[in-house]
Amino acid sequence: MNTRRNFLAAAGLLAAGAASRNALATAPEPHHHDSADTAPPLHPGSGRPYNPVVTLNGWSLPFRMKNGVKEFHLVAEPVEREIAPGMIARLWGYNGSSPGPTIEAVEGDRVRLFVTNKLPEHTTVHWHGLILPNGMDGVGGLTQPQIKPGQTFVYEFVLHNSGTFMYHPHADEMVQMAMGAMGLFIVHPRNPRQMAVHRDYAFLINAYDIDPGSSVPKVNTMLDFNLWTWNSRAFPGIAPLVARTGERVRIRMGNLTMTNHPIHLHGHVFEVAGTDGGWVPRTARWPEVTVDIAVGQMRAIEFIADNPGDWAFHCHKSHHTMNAMGHSVPTMIGVQQDDLTPALQKLLPDYMAMGSSGMAEMAEMDMPLPDNTLPMMTGRGPYGSVEMGGMFSVLKVRDKLPAASTEQLAWAGLDAFGWYAMPSGTQAHTVPTDTAPAAPRDPHAPKPAAEAGARVLQVQKPTHLHGH
Template sequence: MVAALAGAALLPFAALGATREFTLTAAATAWEIAPGQKVTAWAYNASVPGPELRVSAGDTIRVKLVNHLPEATTIHWHGVPVPNGMDGVPGISAPVVQRGEQFTYEFPAPEPGTYWYHPHADAAAQIARGLYGLLIVDPPSSAPRTWDREVSLVIGEFSGTMGAMGGGMGMGGGMNPSGMMMGTLLINGKAGPHVPDLRFRKGERVLFRMVNTGNMVHPMHLHGMSWTVTATDGFAAPAPYRKDTLPINAGERYDAVLDASNPGSWMLHCHNLQHVGDGASGATGLALLVVVEP
């Protein structure tokens, strides 16, 4: 007992925390990407993105995956140094989870930071249908914090079928008839201009956690202000650096702090402008508004 405690004292994040249990049920679901526009997504717990799994340094993470999809799936813990058998790659590191079956993943929380999870079975199609979510590891409560609040922006390149509601936007905002295959770009599961505004008060410092679950690069550009990048792929930046255009590659993630210093309504959008329409009703695609109240 004494020896165990002495060992633990040398390892600040070693298994001192709780076991945090989650259940992720993967299933087809009707998902509203814009008002009145439903698609048939594949989702964890009927949500695109799936639930944000939040744990603390030192916790053990235990996640039960229940597969109600029409095909086999797995979960891969992107960026997490899991034991090999928990890595979710069918035929290489983990069993595939057949339709109707379940599997429990268990691994220690990695270093504090932003991670994400997604299938590694039929991955391109399953992720594009909506199977992805964030895993966030908080630092110990004693660690200093340089921000007041947090927002998460999860970029998705949706590809699937229209739901029974019919009517939907293509990649450039065009309409597709019901039942047709369609693709559109999503932020937090919504297509612009239906991504909710981000509203901050002047002087707030806001940590953005940005993740690109798709296959393209999305150079996310903020008008009127800039971010200070503090981490990429969960690793602290050697020195924080300023950016107003942050190219987020496939699978990448960034932690970047915004000093909400400039009052007004500002666009935050992908600067591959083919990913942003410019219709009469405002920008579509990968775009949203950042509103700083004076």
């Protein structure tokens, strides 16, 4: 029995290898892209027309049409990703990047997705939120065998619903997603005029735990992550979002971290226009400035960019706008450290006292860091340090955009066309201390005890306790 079982297992492996080679021979050539810059939107050259998205610090995967079927080729593989200038992470992703490329197709399309596994262990791909046949759902062991290293599997199904979706492994899931294996899947409406916007941005929310000086994520971390990222980028490495005044803007976001994220936009009011379940009817929407995105959820927000300026756009969990945090750092506010610093510097030459009056000084200090490590707070604005890291970017709204290419500005750098020039009288400013008005006093408020002539209670700590 053992001999027969071994023979059948070997025959199965040979058949799988042959099937994989045959599938790979018919698959489209895989495209690779390892830049962390935001790529131009990929306009379709064939198939149904659609208005492409701009993937923040990402790109869209080219496809080919074959007998009316839209074919894509994903390659799961180890990649290197620049989290921000000064730090490279060794991750797992697809086609040279993490997250992998955005897949864009149209409602009603039949898609054929080849997946080649170049990871050191088996994998699968789950098409999160898409309604498809059970055998195409990509759950290893439940709906299919795992894709072993070197094998190519093919998924094929019809896209029944438009909306914002994503893909990720459903095999050794915690490890592979902790290593960055994930990507966006955008299904556009059949009618390009339906749900049309002027600017359509998309990104995934992800997080890593990478020790200072290291480059590989700790895959067994549950909650204490130290790098909070959008599309595996941390501020100031996250690209800005650009719009002309009066344009309708959509931002699509998916959360594949271990916690929720309240994403907050300054200067504008938006509506939640879509979830991973589809579009929200206009009659069911309400105004918001913050949307909470739970684990495994997608949200698409829409708004009119009607307020010119450079507007902050960020997660409202304050420790998610920091980099390389230590989770056991003591609070030193109010602690005098000057007398200890010389002695400590004899033991630790690079020691710097900090935190006695808060952590803002971290943004200005030129503190030595281990190689391949980001400062906790970084990024410069027109008035100094922005004192942010992690999940933070800028929505840049202008009455006029440079004439060269308004579309190109969608993926331009943070300072591509300068900082917003605020009109006179619209910016907070310093009041000279000698001319500052005294704070008004409420005439009905009780007078201070000393001014009212009342006895002031004196309290003295006892020097001993009776009988103790």
